[in-house]
Amino acid sequence: MRTTERILDLDLALSETARPTRMAHAGVWLRNVWTALRNRLAANNLADLDDRLLNDVGLSRSDVVRVLKEHGLADDPSQQLTRLARRRSEQALRGRKAG
Numbered sequence: 001m002r003t004t005e006r007i008l009d010l011d012l013a014l015s016e017t018a019r020p021t022r023m024a025h026a027g028v029w030l031r032n033v034w035t036a037l038r039n040r041l042a043a044n045n046l047a048d049l050d051d052r053l054l055n056d057v058g059l060s061r062s063d064v065v066r067v068l069k070e071h072g073l074a075d076d077p078s079q080q081l082t083r084l085a086r087r088r089s090e091q092a093l094r095g096r097k098a099g
Contacts, residue, residue: 036076043068043077058085058092 046054046064054061063084071077 037073039076039078040068040071040073043081046081058088 043064046057046059047061047068049057051061054064059081064081067077067080067084071080
């Protein structure tokens with residue numbers, strides 16, 4: 001009987017600690033989705049810029065359109081756009097044509 005009581009106590013202890021953990025994971029997930037949506041809106045605003053301004057940032061219109069099409073609504077396209085812009089700026093500093 002004592003073993004059964006201890007097992008039940010352990011099960012209750014696990015479920016009590018699991019709830020805050022699940023709530024914390026849900027909070028992190030919601031924050032990540034919110035950040036991805038906010039960054040997607042910012043990337044959509046990039047598509048409204050003219051080609052000269054996009055070139056100043058290190059992107060082309062086709063880059064922005066392609067990245068937005070490749071990513072889903074809740075995906076964050078900012079990392080890929082940042083990578084593209086950095087690669088172009090590094091190529092420009094080395095004297096290579098950005099491609």
